Amino acid sequence: MSMSSIQEQVARYGYVTEAVADDLDLIAEINRLKKEKNAVILAHYYVDGAIQDIADYIGDSLGLSQQAAATPADMIVFCGVHFMGETAKVLSPNKKVVIPDLNAGCSLADSAPADKFAAFKAQYPDHLVISYINCSAEIKALTDIVCTSSNALQIVNSLPKDQKIIFAPDANLGRYVAHKTGRDLVLWDGACIVHIDISREKLQKLREENPDALLIAHPECKEDILLQADFVSSTTGLLKFVQEYPHDKFIVATEAGILHKMKESVPHKKLIPAPATDNNTCACSECPYMKMNTLEKLYNALLYEQPEIIVPENTRLKAYASVARMLELSKGI
């Protein structure tokens, strides 16, 4: 297969569509290619379990960006969504960064188009911009400090009390941070389709059926879910809580992919995904973008080193400054 036809496939479909032979041992081949190309596979907790199982590192946005910054590999294969691949490229410009499918976007990142956000920011010239990592490289370039749900409170608290702040793009996380820190934040009105789709009514019913379960939630959920939660934290924080808190039953209000790791680490505990409003197949909250990552696309991405993430250098340099500031402020988390 010539490189130009591979690039044509990527330009047309967003990923390498080359069929993988039925009898190919995908796992063995991925491991072989990884070694041969000195590549590392990073996977977010929300991708399918089969991909998590083959990854070199599994984590949430903070952990994965720390790994991307530190890896000695020549190539990063990022199984997550587009902005995560971009963040890896921002941090590691000399490494090749590929993702299995360019169509794996993010509703939250898409809710903040750079031109509209630049106009919004211009209305508040004396404000510092803190952006949740779930945004495009262009938004990061318009940002002073990036944060994740693991370090948002710490980053806001590290600033002087009278510092005026714009928080973008997730309004639910922003409201949560404002509430926890007592700050008056100017919020960009973005949201994640997965977390805001958790159904309050179905959750109420589930809680009535399971009165002995603790409700744990990600701060991207709506305020009415967060107000009734027993514990609110980042994906990694929720995982740790389930592992360490002496309780046997939890309702987990975040993307259901995290249950793979949770079940693996606490197989004796009962973990119930919070229900979504729509009638998807599993009746839980699944990110359609994360599920675009498949073993076949991962194999093709490794083999053909496509689709590659490219970030223009002027954008990268500005985005780098805001991400580097976060990594500096998050040391020890």
Ligand code: SF4
């Ligand atoms: S779960 Fe939400 S925030 Fe995370 S990648 Fe999917 S759409 Fe984006």
